[in-house]
Amino acid sequence: MRKIFAFTASAFALSALTLSAEASPTYVDNFRLVDHERVSHELYYYQDAPAIVLMTVTADSDFSVRAIEALAELRDEYAAEGVRFYLINPDATETRTEMSDAMAAAGVDMPVLMDARQLVSESLALETTGEVLVINPRTGFQLAYRGPVSGQVDGRGRTPYLANALDALIAGDNVEMASVDMRRGDSVVLPHANTSLHQSISYAEDVAPILVERCGGCHVAGGIAPWELADYETIQGWAPMIREVIRTDRMPPYFPDFDHAGTFYSENELSPEEARTIVHWIEAGAPRGEGEDPLLDALEPLPEWPLGEPDYIVEVTPFDIPATGILEYEYPTIPNQMEEGRWLRATHVRPGSNQGVHHVTSGYIQNRNAAVDEIEGNLPSGSVGSYTPGQNPQEFHEGVGTYLSPGGAFRFSMHYTTFGLEETDRTQVGLYFHDEPPELIMRSTVIGDSNFVIPAGEENFHITSYTLFPADAELYTLYPHAHYRGKRV
Ligand code: HEC
Known part of the structure; x- marks a missing residue:
């Protein structure tokens, strides 16, 4: 069994500073970060890799460029072994574009995880650019190495500590954590990392x-x-999971990318400050502190129909969900009983069986008596509500609506899943109407490809689908849907 040793003395004693190993975690908790090219990476996704290498860089650092070049050489050597190589940028002031430019200048293609919230960098106790961490997924994401990318001159020649660590992990050896002194690059600035201040974050x-x-x-x-969100005790109980x-x-x-021009109508994301406040408070032990508990009377229970009593309720054909088995989709068609045309402004799907209804999608058939070959008059014209757990x-924007002609029909696609008990589903769809015809007509379409095979072992299989707009349109909403196989859209 090979061992890696930690050296604290080095020929660079004057210029080298000891990294603060005491702040270094033993295990690395799961995290997800988006890289400089917009690809999302979650640590635990790579549980099958023999090792995960993470090196600290910033866009504006010559030291980083040299370290990136050295790491890229190593990556090429270990390409066949399945080791994952990442860079992490802890500088919240740098943009993805700046990082892309820096990578282009270095001539290296490697994902740079952009840690704008700095929560990951803090918990990894990052200190300087060029600092490499090696994580061992096989022992529960334990830290196996912290130090420089290239060998260190230690009086006995250059010892390739990092390469040694990788060799040992690939061989499946037990690897003790090695912390190797290194020449410091540019200091990592983590202004919110002061844990003594986290104690004073107030719950109330x-x-x-x-x-x-x-x-x-x-x-x-x-x-x-x-x-x-019932009270403090509930939050305390959920605290590790909330973190x-x-x-x-x-x-x-809420998953849209923030690096886009414009604002989304329904934007709901934690700001970096908000995310840090909650996580730091939890890491400080989630103390109750002073003050009344604001959660006790903050929230009213939601009514049955949060948008108010619907103007019209569509009763979807009841369906008996068996206890077991795999079910085909059901496609009930429900005639519209209204005698006048109406413009839809909002919908609310209330599943009858919370456990059994996996999805509801819908479309409106303007003329339910049209012959099949009268395609034009028979096209479903937009969703009348959809649901996944x-x-x-769903409320349309002001001045936007879907027309429901008299004599038409609501058509649903119902995806039921069995859950061990029989239950009869009685899903209801509440419809809300405009008083006046809207300016814009809402139509919806599915842009998808459901006919493909992912080759075995392919980890980044791309699927492209497209639609052609028959006229100018205002894009109102996008609803990515890919089940568990999908990594990004
Ligand atoms: C748009 C609705 C929505 C909002 C807003 C929301 N949650 Fe959730 N939350 C859910 C749903 C739905 C689940 C159940 C997810 C599942 O079972 O996969 C959930 C589950 C959870 C869980 C359990 C763990 C899990 O993944 O199932 C935690 C913890 C949690 N939420 C925390 C939060 C916190 C903290 C916030 C605010 C910062 C928040 N949620 C905001 C809908 C929401």
């Missing part, structure tokens, strides 16, 4: 208001989330 004044604002729309009685869902960016479940009511 700092944390609870963010939770109410960012999480309260769903984590409320009658809401779609599985637990409620995890923020580090992995799962909550709030976690979906809130």
